[in-house]
Amino acid sequence: MDLELRFDFSLILEKNLRGGEGLSAAQLRGGLRRAEKAALAIARRHASGEIGFPDLPFREKEARALCREAARLRERFGHMLVLGIGGSALGTKAVLEAVGGPGARKGMAVTVADNVDPDFFLPVLRAHPMKSTVVVAISKSGTTAETNAQLSLAIAALKKANGRSWRESLVLVTDPEKGAFRKMADAEGITAFSVPPNVGGRFSVLSPVGLLPLAASGVSVGRLLAGARWMETLFREREPAENPVLFASAVYSHYLLENPKPVHVWMTYGRGLERVAEWWQQLWAESLGKRRPDGTSVGQTPARAVGVTDQHSQVQLYQDGPPDKIYTFVKWMKGREKGMVPPAGFAPEMAMLGRRPLRDLFEAEFEGTIGALRNAARPLVRIEVGSGDEAHVGAFLHFWEWVTAVVGECAGIDPFDQPGVEEGKKIARALMGEKGASARRERFIRSMGSRAPAEIRVRSGG
Ligand code: PA5
Numbered sequence: 001m002d003l004e005l006r007f008d009f010s011l012i013l014e015k016n017l018r019g020g021e022g023l024s025a026a027q028l029r030g031g032l033r034r035a036e037k038a039a040l041a042i043a044r045r046h047a048s049g050e051i052g053f054p055d056l057p058f059r060e061k062e063a064r065a066l067c068r069e070a071a072r073l074r075e076r077f078g079h080m081l082v083l084g085i086g087g088s089a090l091g092t093k094a095v096l097e098a099v100g101g102p103g104a105r106k107g108m109a110v111t112v113a114d115n116v117d118p119d120f121f122l123p124v125l126r127a128h129p130m131k132s133t134v135v136v137a138i139s140k141s142g143t144t145a146e147t148n149a150q151l152s153l154a155i156a157a158l159k160k161a162n163g164r165s166w167r168e169s170l171v172l173v174t175d176p177e178k179g180a181f182r183k184m185a186d187a188e189g190i191t192a193f194s195v196p197p198n199v200g201g202r203f204s205v206l207s208p209v210g211l212l213p214l215a216a217s218g219v220s221v222g223r224l225l226a227g228a229r230w231m232e233t234l235f236r237e238r239e240p241a242e243n244p245v246l247f248a249s250a251v252y253s254h255y256l257l258e259n260p261k262p263v264h265v266w267m268t269y270g271r272g273l274e275r276v277a278e279w280w281q282q283l284w285a286e287s288l289g290k291r292r293p294d295g296t297s298v299g300q301t302p303a304r305a306v307g308v309t310d311q312h313s314q315v316q317l318y319q320d321g322p323p324d325k326i327y328t329f330v331k332w333m334k335g336r337e338k339g340m341v342p343p344a345g346f347a348p349e350m351a352m353l354g355r356r357p358l359r360d361l362f363e364a365e366f367e368g369t370i371g372a373l374r375n376a377a378r379p380l381v382r383i384e385v386g387s388g389d390e391a392h393v394g395a396f397l398h399f400w401e402w403v404t405a406v407v408g409e410c411a412g413i414d415p416f417d418q419p420g421v422e423e424g425k426k427i428a429r430a431l432m433g434e435k436g437a438s439a440r441r442e443r444f445i446r447s448m449g450s451r452a453p454a455e456i457r458v459r460s461g462g
Helices: 025-047 053-058 060-076 090-098 118-127 145-169 179-188 208-216 221-237 244-258 273-288 315-320 348-353 358-375 390-410 419-431 438-449
Strands: 005-008 079-083 109-113 133-138 170-174 191-194 263-269 301-306 325-332 380-385
Touching: 005 244, 005 390, 025 244, 025 390, 053 221, 053 390, 060 191, 060 208, 060 221, 079 145, 079 208, 090 109, 090 208, 090 273, 090 390, 109 118, 109 208, 118 145, 133 145, 133 208, 145 170, 145 179, 145 419, 170 179, 170 208, 179 191, 191 208, 208 221, 221 244, 221 390, 244 380, 244 390, 263 273, 263 358, 273 301, 273 325, 273 390, 315 358, 325 358, 358 380, 380 390, 419 438
Parallel strands: 079 109, 079 133, 133 170, 170 191, 263 301, 263 325, 325 380
Antiparallel strands: 005 380
16 A cells, blocks of 8 residues: 655744744744643543544454445445435545545445435435435434434335335444434334444544445445554654654644634645545534633634635635635645646647646646745645545545644643534424423523514515
């Protein structure tokens, strides 16, 4: 397995960045010490069994069992409809797109439906021939209203198409013991796979949450895990100054805590990376956006931009707008296509574009944008990932899981909980009339009802 990732931190060094935005040698040393201490604290939580994501790359036996199940499903069905949201969906979408998009591998067509917007979900459901579709409903808690509503609709459609054998077209992925999904699996005898209780949604892509649909779509989960294992080993063995996880954690925690930048922009160059950015966005926002025990808040708004498209919409702001951002540029080292641009006979002033690969222009745009931001003294990390194959993607995702965990620990918060998301989920369920939640519903309605009004409604026709 030949893997290569290039992390270029030179544009955060004081020497290379004017305007006092860069890290001095002393700050970098301090950051590395902070990151190392934080990593040890996470490692202790891991050793006690509280945190499970570092183990996922090593669960090869379970991965093989999932591959067998995926092969069985592929023989029987032509389509897989995945129901789930947040951490139960974004990792699968990211990997599917990164390795070339659904259909790039010789597997079944996998669609991830991660919204209950009726104008999105109902047409997606209708478009699936339910006789040849397997529904995979994923919810670690089993109490997410969105996924439960999707599941009810999907079961109705499965019953209509398959009658009494509808259960054979359904697979659940959920907690091994708790929640409505587990209860249903036990009561109805539905095939179910477990999410390890010590792995949170946004850290679960390498568990059955991601591995089952990915294996079904033909992605090599063996190589995905091998890449993540490589990163895990590298992280455990390398000295801080040579360790990509610790170095990155030192840098990002600096721009979160010491020279706080409220916004972290990922600018991606390469097909599929925009979905990886979506996955990272949840990881970064939900893990780091927290209140500390002393009541102070911390967090960094993750923003996404797609190169080169968004050079023509965002980069003006990045360059001349407020210096409130840290940038991470991500690119595949090797793309797939090799097409050449023909000689531009009609526009002599554009002659330099002709007779060379289109990729040369893409690369020049990447370098040019980095150069422009450097000239504007914006702190910037540049990461190049070998290519969009499973092993590289596995290594890259696992790298970010560790960086997020370590930066969270540096910030004095728990990167693995999500009290804010839970609060919103509870209110939504109460508003829908959840049993035993009437007090919460009343409280919410009262508080919204006592708002000072500030509403403007406009209607045409009088
Ligand atoms: O990262 C998280 O924990 C969340 O984003 C969850 O994944 C998301 O809310 C869905 O939860 P569940 O899998 O319990 O339905």
